[in-house]
Amino acid sequence: MIVDSIFVSMSVLLFTIIVLAGAFLAGLVGSLTGLGGGVIIIPLLTLVLGVDIHYAIGASIVSVIATSSGSAAAYVKEGITNIRIGMFLEIATTISAVIGAVITVYINPSYIAVIFGCILLFSAAMMVRKKVDHSDDKTTGVLANFFKLNGSYPTAGGTVKYGVHNVVGGFVMMFVAGIISGLLGIGSGALKVVAMDNIMRLPFKVSTTTSNFMMGVTAAASAIVYLHRGQIDPGIAMPVTLGVLTGATVGSKLLVKTNTDKLKVIFAVVVTFLALQMIYNGLAGKL
Amino acid sequence: MKQKGKHYFADKDIQVILGTLLRVGVIASMVVVFIGGVIYLSGYSREIIDYSVFNPSKTKYSSILAIFQGLSVLEGKAIIQFGTLLLIFTPVTRVVFSIFGFLIERDYLYVLIGLFVLCVILISLSNKLVG
Numbered sequence: 172m173i174v175d176s177i178f179v180s181m182s183v184l185l186f187t188i189i190v191l192a193g194a195f196l197a198g199l200v201g202s203l204t205g206l207g208g209g210v211i212i213i214p215l216l217t218l219v220l221g222v223d224i225h226y227a228i229g230a231s232i233v234s235v236i237a238t239s240s241g242s243a244a245a246y247v248k249e250g251i252t253n254i255r256i257g258m259f260l261e262i263a264t265t266i267s268a269v270i271g272a273v274i275t276v277y278i279n280p281s282y283i284a285v286i287f288g289c290i291l292l293f294s295a296a297m298m299v300r301k302k303v304d305h306s307d308d309k310t311t312g313v314l315a316n317f318f319k320l321n322g323s324y325p326t327a328g329g330t331v332k333y334g335v336h337n338v339v340g341g342f343v344m345m346f347v348a349g350i351i352s353g354l355l356g357i358g359s360g361a362l363k364v365v366a367m368d369n370i371m372r373l374p375f376k377v378s379t380t381t382s383n384f385m386m387g388v389t390a391a392a393s394a395i396v397y398l399h400r401g402q403i404d405p406g407i408a409m410p411v412t413l414g415v416l417t418g419a420t421v422g423s424k425l426l427v428k429t430n431t432d433k434l435k436v437i438f439a440v441v442v443t444f445l446a447l448q449m450i451y452n453g454l455a456g457k458l
Numbered sequence: 459m460k461q462k463g464k465h466y467f468a469d470k471d472i473q474v475i476l477g478t479l480l481r482v483g484v485i486a487s488m489v490v491v492f493i494g495g496v497i498y499l500s501g502y503s504r505e506i507i508d509y510s511v512f513n514p515s516k517t518k519y520s521s522i523l524a525i526f527q528g529l530s531v532l533e534g535k536a537i538i539q540f541g542t543l544l545l546i547f548t549p550v551t552r553v554v555f556s557i558f559g560f561l562i563e564r565d566y567l568y569v570l571i572g573l574f575v576l577c578v579i580l581i582s583l584s585n586k587l588v589g
Contacts, residue, residue: 183507223509224512240484243477245481247474261553265575387552388552388553391579392578407509409491412545413492
């Protein structure tokens with residue numbers, strides 16, 4: 172990206188401090204709103220600091236592994252995560268994440284910016300939308316039974332059983348989510364929620380924790396391709412990963428005692444603005 | 459019914475092991491990245507950054523071999539990359555452990571699924587995919 176900002180000739184120290192602070196905020200807000208850190212750090216690096224989008228993607232994917240593995244560690248122990256659903260859908264997401272990471276260099280960076288903007292708009296809409304739980308305990312799906320996907324999870328009122336629906340549809344949607352994740356270096360949680368909540372009709376708690384559980388492996392598959400290509404630069408990845416992970420950790424502590432409804436609306440406006448900026452810059456060929 | 463009970467307990471054990479593994483992996487890799495970052499900043503802090511154009515040949519540590527070579531001379535950037543590698547392999551190790559867990563449960567369908575996922579990741583290690 173050719174920028175005429177004041178950041179063109181910046182020292183390593185100043186760059187590290189700015190990125191560290193930005194990544195902390197991205198991780199904090201990303202965890203409070205459930206949007207994830209990657210979707211915020213990439214616009215920050217590209218639009219504000221003039222970093223090439225390929226470097227931004229490489230740094231972001233590393234932070235996705237850190238935050239998702241960190242929170243998965245806590246969830247897995249609670250017994251809510253459905254490890255079988257996770258492993259089964261990882262077939263789709265790892266293959267597609269590698270495909271996404273391979274094709275990303277053949278696509279014009281401007282198009283990547285436009286796709287990124289669209290996913291950002293979609294994620295913002297998903298964030299403020301009222302969620303409806305579609306789950307039930309009908310365990311009649313043939314594939315769901317074959318792959319032993321139906322499960323149960325502990326709640327305050329005892330163990331709740333749930334059935335898994337439309338396994339094929341969920342698998343296909345996960346494949347799409349994996350491509351987007353590999354292409355843009357984000358966790359693509361919004362798409363995974365569509366696959367798990369709306370198509371497979373899992374209970375919220377199960378879908379959120381299982382999606383988190385899968386994200387690390389999915390991101391690792393594309394991160395290896397990025398690493399070999401030289402897209403993971405230590406000078407950017409270091410402050411991004413440390414910042415996002417610290418921010419997300421603080422965010423998850425605050426989450427227990429904060430009402431995030433207002434924050435989500437404010438943040439949806441900010442994200443929409445960022446998305447339009449990305450799309451505009453992409454179309455204008457500035458990224 | 460008895461079999462179902464057994465399944466549940468084995469699952470519970472695996473979950474605790476997986477959770478601990480993920481936590482230890484993330485903490486260890488972040489400590490390494492932090493140490494590498496301090497060494498990197500102490501040597502390069504006044505240099506001018508240039509990330510405006512993606513140049514694959516500029517990143518020195520873009521293979522596992524190169525990272526280990528840089529590690530042997532305590533190069534800050536190589537230490538950061540080593541931490542990143544540890545982080546990448548944390549969820550991959552998780553897959554390996556899950557496979558063992560399913561093996562203990564004699565759930566061979568999921569042993570196969572786990573091995574398949576592992577294969578995809580091994581394929582991604584091939585340099586030919588970079589393009």
